[in-house]
Amino acid sequence: MLSNSLIELDRAHWVHPVASYRGHEKAGVRVLRSAKGATVTDATGRQLIDGFAGLWCVNAGYGHDSIVEAAANQMRELPYATGYFGLGSEPAIRLAAALAERAPGDLDHVYFTLGGSDAIDSTVRFIRYYQQARGKPQKDQFISIEQGYHGSSTVGAGLTALPVFHAGFGVPYDWQHKIPSHYTYRNPAGSEPAAVIAASLAALRAKVDALGGPERVAAFYCEPIQGSGGVLVPPPGWIKAMRDLCRELDILFVADEVITGFGRTGPLFACEDEGIIPDLMTTAKGLTAGYVPMGAVLMSSNVYNVIADGAGAATIGHGYTYSAHPVSAAVGLEVLRLYEGGLLDNGRKAGRRLMEGLRSLADHPLVGEVRGRGMLAAVELVIDKARKTPLPAASLPAQRIFDRAWNNGLIIRAFGNGVLGFAPPLCCTEAEIDAIVERTRATLDETLADPDVRAAMA
Numbered sequence: 306m307l308s309n310s311l312i313e314l315d316r317a318h319w320v321h322p323v324a325s326y327r328g329h330e331k332a333g334v335r336v337l338r339s340a341k342g343a344t345v346t347d348a349t350g351r352q353l354i355d356g357f358a359g360l361w362c363v364n365a366g367y368g369h370d371s372i373v374e375a376a377a378n379q380m381r382e383l384p385y386a387t388g389y390f391g392l393g394s395e396p397a398i399r400l401a402a403a404l405a406e407r408a409p410g411d412l413d414h415v416y417f418t419l420g421g422s423d424a425i426d427s428t429v430r431f432i433r434y435y436q437q438a439r440g441k442p443q444k445d446q447f448i449s450i451e452q453g454y455h456g457s458s459t460v461g462a463g464l465t466a467l468p469v470f471h472a473g474f475g476v477p478y479d480w481q482h483k484i485p486s487h488y489t490y491r492n493p494a495g496s497e498p499a500a501v502i503a504a505s506l507a508a509l510r511a512k513v514d515a516l517g518g519p520e521r522v523a524a525f526y527c528e529p530i531q532g533s534g535g536v537l538v539p540p541p542g543w544i545k546a547m548r549d550l551c552r553e554l555d556i557l558f559v560a561d562e563v564i565t566g567f568g569r570t571g572p573l574f575a576c577e578d579e580g581i582i583p584d585l586m587t588t589a590k591g592l593t594a595g596y597v598p599m600g601a602v603l604m605s606s607n608v609y610n611v612i613a614d615g616a617g618a619a620t621i622g623h624g625y626t627y628s629a630h631p632v633s634a635a636v637g638l639e640v641l642r643l644y645e646g647g648l649l650d651n652g653r654k655a656g657r658r659l660m661e662g663l664r665s666l667a668d669h670p671l672v673g674e675v676r677g678r679g680m681l682a683a684v685e686l687v688i689d690k691a692r693k694t695p696l697p698a699a700s701l702p703a704q705r706i707f708d709r710a711w712n713n714g715l716i717i718r719a720f721g722n723g724v725l726g727f728a729p730p731l732c733c734t735e736a737e738i739d740a741i742v743e744r745t746r747a748t749l750d751e752t753l754a755d756p757d758v759r760a761a762m763a
């Protein structure tokens with residue numbers, strides 16, 4: 306009864322993010338009721354392992370009482386404090402300092418947002434301000450990468466390079482440009498790391514030249530691992546090479562760590578994997594492990610000082626009512642304590658087991674590639690391994706694979722092109738990782754039996 310009425314209310318009133326509205330109305334919502342550790346329970350009592358940590362955000366896992374206490378205490382003490390008028394709150398100040406201390410290099414200045422999209426949006430504002438402040442207003446062109454995702458704000462959706470975020474929305478703008486992805490499995494330059502890196506470097510140089518040279522280009526955006534594009538992992542050396550080229554060309558380098566931050570790939574930030582220091586870094590999701598909304602832009606001392614000095618006594622007009630919300634900041638501090646108190650270590654161990662387990666699926670007839678790092682992974686399905694032919698659209702990969710996994714007690718992300726995405730909570734036990742792999746195997750076997758897949762393979 307209860308869940309039926311919720312389904313009707315949802316159908317009538319809730320506009321869901323990134324959904325076919327009519328498709329969702331037809332299918333009806335699946336209501337989640339509670340969660341603990343890596344397991345979620347739906348309104349019918351069905352238990353599932355959350356192999357995607359919500360939306361790659363519940364890195365700490367569900368049900369940590371200490372996080373709930375931190376939020377409740379802060380709500381009792383001071384539920385809101387603005388950062389306007391020169392005011393502030395203790396948790397926000399402490400969280401800014403804690404992030405600055407842990408972030409690479411001189412990323413010492415933190416602007417808090419409500420999530421990843423407005424973090425990206427804020428970088429665009431800061432970067433334009435920075436280029437104007439240093440007397441280079443003509444550096445106003447932005448470059449990002451095909452298959453990249455940088456949020457869903459109007460400006461960020463234009464840096465995003467997934468067609469569904471563009472169609473019908475009037476973006477990208479004419480100052481937003483793309484270069485091809487490293488996507489090693491399908492890169493025309495081949496899969497050799499050196500060739501992939503050389504192709505990306507050449508593409509960036511060519512794009513900069515085409516835009517009128519470095520004097521026109523403000524910034525380059527990349528994710529250390531492209532998440533929403535299908536968990537595309539660049540070869541070792543790629544991000545360092547791109548970072549170095551941006552420095553050579555005097556183009557700001559923005560690392561979008563909204564997914565990869567906070568232990569998702571192993572270290573606290575994925576930039577640490579290659580020891581790079583971006584000019585700006587965006588984070589969200591794992592910052593509060595999804596318990597409350599929060600994101601953050603970290604900027605280098607150079608970027609901060611050029612903006613600050615350029616403005617002088619003038620007000621820099623960028624801010625949000627809920628920037629540096631004290632409850633979110635209190636949660637962020639507690640989540641950080643949990644990460645460093647063992648969750649990062651567990652995530653590294655669980656990540657190795659996850660990658661080993663998923664690699665054991667490589668000989669399945671449908672598996673074209675298994676890729677990932679730490680607790681961020683993908684299995685790309687094909688119907689012909691030699692030709693790398695994707696699953697046919699008729700087999701509705703996103704919907705049917707998600708449904709099969711769900712029925713097998715597993716939540717994963719099923720992308721429209723037949724890529725399965727994994728981002729389990731860092732708290733997963735060995736048994737839970739093994740169950741993720743086994744339930745994935747069952748899901749692949751059922752997909753192999755799908756008449757539309759069989760027909761396409763014949």
Ligand SMILES: Cc1ncc(COP(=O)(O)O)c(C=O)c1O
Pocket residue numbers: 419420421422423425454455456457528532533561562563564589590
């Ligand atoms: C790399 C990246 N940047 C930005 C965003 C946008 O974050 P949000 O959904 O919190 O606005 C996302 C969300 O998935 C993301 O993956």
